[in-house]
Amino acid sequence: MSEQQPKSFVEIKNDVIEVLKDCYDPEIPVNIYELGLVYEVNVDAGNNVHVLMTLTSPMCPVAETLP
Numbered sequence: 187m188s189e190q191q192p193k194s195f196v197e198i199k200n201d202v203i204e205v206l207k208d209c210y211d212p213e214i215p216v217n218i219y220e221l222g223l224v225y226e227v228n229v230d231a232g233n234n235v236h237v238l239m240t241l242t243s244p245m246c247p248v249a250e251t252l253p
Contacts, residue, residue, distance in 0.1 A: 195229040202227050202235050211242055 193201070206219040206227075218224060218239065226238040241249055 193233075195233075198229045198233060198235065199227050202229075202237070206237070212247060213242065 203219060203224075206224055207217045209218045210216065211218055211221055211223070214221075221242075223242065224237060224239045226236075228236045228238075230236070
């Protein structure tokens with residue numbers, strides 16, 4: 187039985203981006219990553235992920251739930 191190698195920071199970041207591409211803005215049929223709402227995806231040494239993003243508007247109906 188072979189052990190799996192731990193994922194690199196780049197692989198984790200790419201996995202997170204792929205998941206973000208499955209999240210769509212509720213008002214328009216475009217995913218939040220392609221729409222440009224995600225500014226940064228960072229992975230630290232402990233494999234914790236920090237996503238810096240914004241909403242389409244201050245009155246966004248999912249402002250309380252999306253983050």
